[in-house]
Amino acid sequence: MQADRELLARLPRTFVPALNEQMRGWDLLFPAEQRSIRAQLDWLARLPGAEFDKLFAPVKQLEARMDLPAWSLASERLSIDDTSVLVRSPYYPQWRDAVQKVFEQIDAGVLNGRAQALPNRLLVCALPAGLPLASGPIWPRLEKQGRWIPLQAPFGTMLELLVEAVAARKPRPETEPLECTWAFECASRITQMPPAAHLVALSFDALGPVRREFLKRLNVIPKDLRAMDATYNDLRRLEFKAEAPLGTPRIREFVRTLFLSGNGALLFGNSFVEWGAAEALRRVQPAALFCCFGIRPKLKPFSSVVLFEDQNRANPTPDQPDPAGSLIDIRPLTEYVYLNASRQRARTAAIFAAPELDRALILAPPEFMPPGSPLAAADLCATAVQWLG
Numbered sequence: 001m002q003a004d005r006e007l008l009a010r011l012p013r014t015f016v017p018a019l020n021e022q023m024r025g026w027d028l029l030f031p032a033e034q035r036s037i038r039a040q041l042d043w044l045a046r047l048p049g050a051e052f053d054k055l056f057a058p059v060k061q062l063e064a065r066m067d068l069p070a071w072s073l074a075s076e077r078l079s080i081d082d083t084s085v086l087v088r089s090p091y092y093p094q095w096r097d098a099v100q101k102v103f104e105q106i107d108a109g110v111l112n113g114r115a116q117a118l119p120n121r122l123l124v125c126a127l128p129a130g131l132p133l134a135s136g137p138i139w140p141r142l143e144k145q146g147r148w149i150p151l152q153a154p155f156g157t158m159l160e161l162l163v164e165a166v167a168a169r170k171p172r173p174e175t176e177p178l179e180c181t182w183a184f185e186c187a188s189r190i191t192q193m194p195p196a197a198h199l200v201a202l203s204f205d206a207l208g209p210v211r212r213e214f215l216k217r218l219n220v221i222p223k224d225l226r227a228m229d230a231t232y233n234d235l236r237r238l239e240f241k242a243e244a245p246l247g248t249p250r251i252r253e254f255v256r257t258l259f260l261s262g263n264g265a266l267l268f269g270n271s272f273v274e275w276g277a278a279e280a281l282r283r284v285q286p287a288a289l290f291c292c293f294g295i296r297p298k299l300k301p302f303s304s305v306v307l308f309e310d311q312n313r314a315n316p317t318p319d320q321p322d323p324a325g326s327l328i329d330i331r332p333l334t335e336y337v338y339l340n341a342s343r344q345r346a347r348t349a350a351i352f353a354a355p356e357l358d359r360a361l362i363l364a365p366p367e368f369m370p371p372g373s374p375l376a377a378a379d380l381c382a383t384a385v386q387w388l389g
Contacts, residue, residue, distance in 0.1 A: 007044065008073045010052065012059040014086065014095070017075040024076055028253045031176050032285040039110045047109075055105060058098040062091050120387050121346040122166065122288040125334045126159060127354040128186070128295050131327045139352060139361065142335060146350070146363035150374035156355025158377040159292075163190055165381035166288045167199035169388055175287065178250065182286040184276040186269035186294025200251060200286075202276060204269040204294070207255065211266050214259050218266075254283070269294045270326070274333040278340045285344060287388050291337055293330045298322040338363070349387055 008016055022029065022037060029037070044052065066089045069082050078086070086092060127138075137143045151158065167181045180198035183190045191203040204211075258279055264271030270293050277291050297319035334352060341348045349364035360380075362369065370383035 004041075004045070005073060007041070010056075012056050013063050013068060013071055014059070014099075016073060017071055017078045017082070020074070020076045021078075025253070028250055030250060030254075030284045031179060033283055040106050043106060043110050055102060059095065059102060062095045062098055066091050066095070118345055118347050119172070119287065121286075121341065121344065121348045122384055122388055123291075123338065123341045123348055123350040124162065124289070125291045125337060125350070125352045126155070126293065127330060127334075127352075128293055128326070129156060129355045130295055130321070131323050131330075131354065133327075133354060133357070138354070139331060139334065142338065142352065142363060143361060146352075146361050148359045149362050149370065151358045151360060151380070152374045152376045154356055154358050155353035155360055158380060159189070159355070160193060161377050162381055162384060163193065163199070163290060164196070166384055166388065167196035169198075169385045171198060172287070172389075178248075179284060179286055181288040181290070182277075182280050182284060183290035183292070184273040184280070185290075185292035186273060187292070189292060190290065202251075202255065204272040207272075210255065211259065214266055254279070268296060270296060270329050270333055274336055277337045281337075281340045281344055285346075288384075289337075289341070291334070293326075293333065295321050295323055295326045296329065298325065349384075 008019065011019070022033075026034070047055070067085065069085060071082075086095075089095070127133075163181075163183065169180075171177060171180050177198045178200065181196075181200070183199065183201040184203075185191065185201070186204045188203040188206045190199075191201045191206050193201075258272075258276055259266050261275070261279075263275040265275045266272075273291050273293055277289060280286060280289060298321070338348075338350055341350065347365055349362070349368040351360050351362055353360040358374070360375075368383065368387050370379055372379055
């Protein structure tokens with residue numbers, strides 16, 4: 001797909017490189033992204049000229065005051081150097097606000113007159129075994145919004161059954177298989193399950209070879225923005241190793257973008273789970289999302305972790321698990337996942353659980369609440385599948 005050249009010429013200069021990049025990589029975008037961009041461009045194409053100019057006037061007025069690179073209509077990407085110029089501008093905060101308001105108006109225009117029932121979404125966040133769970137609340141803020149449901153057995157015995165049931169359900173007619181069920185995990189519990197046609201499972205441990213190759217290349221970047229651009233372009237072309245469980249080109253590019261976006265996904269398993277889930281919610285909008293966190297090792301002194309270093313390479317001392325530190329990390333990370341899901345246009349039923357506990361915290365509309373108490377694995381699976389149907 002290509003953007004209309006006349007439309008590009010009418011857009012603010014800062015919009016052109018990003019839009020061209022999306023068009024160039026159109027086949028690697030997920031269906032939800034493609035639907036959104038099509039709807040936005042169609043709405044803009046129908047907008048009368050005077051209203052179009054009024055919509056973008058605040059952004060263009062700010063751009064006229066900014067010392068921007070000489071982008072052309074063929075510019076395909078904002079480089080790190082370009083981005084640094086944009087961010088250093090004293091008008092950058094106002095520009096960001098103006099851009100946000102533009103997209104709010106575009107999205108409101110797209111939604112206007114398209115009243116649709118909100119889809120149902122399932123979110124499952126599972127803690128790792130071995131955390132020091134005290135007698136007090138595990139999620140103090142979330143527990144005020146939901147309620148604990150007793151289970152007939154520890155949740156850890158139900159997880160695979162729940163994943164299998166959810167992944168085996170019949171997709172809704174309006175969705176593609178890629179949008180059905182995603183899972184992010186530190187270990188490879190779900191990843192090692194028998195393949196399911198409607199399940200995308202990404203494991204921090206299983207992606208170890210890919211992560212190490214990225215870290216190796218990032219650690220030799222000279223402290224120069226143009227050198228960083230060259231390295232990032234090289235990583236964008238990097239062929240993943242054969243053993244990397246990455247499936248389709250779309251999924252490979254999702255992982256590549258995830259690792260290049262920072263936020264600790266290259267270094268910390270729990271950051272990989274949280275940030276991967278946030279990006280999947282934003283880009284893929286899966287109907288069901290599983291997040292399985294893990295116990296991280298204690299951080300080693302002088303490991304240069306802030307320099308994108310693998311601490312096992314920088315410090316050969318054997319890893320020591322850090323259950324207490326992991327619990328401190330995971331609490332807010334699970335809340336971030338839930339907040340991201342709550343921002344989506346969907347009715348979210350969320351399940352939070354620890355493998356040793358025979359109870360689960362549920363935040364969901366009243367009609368999701370499963371019958372019976374305590375709840376058997378089959379009942380939990382049936383409730384989830386019915387909700388997604």
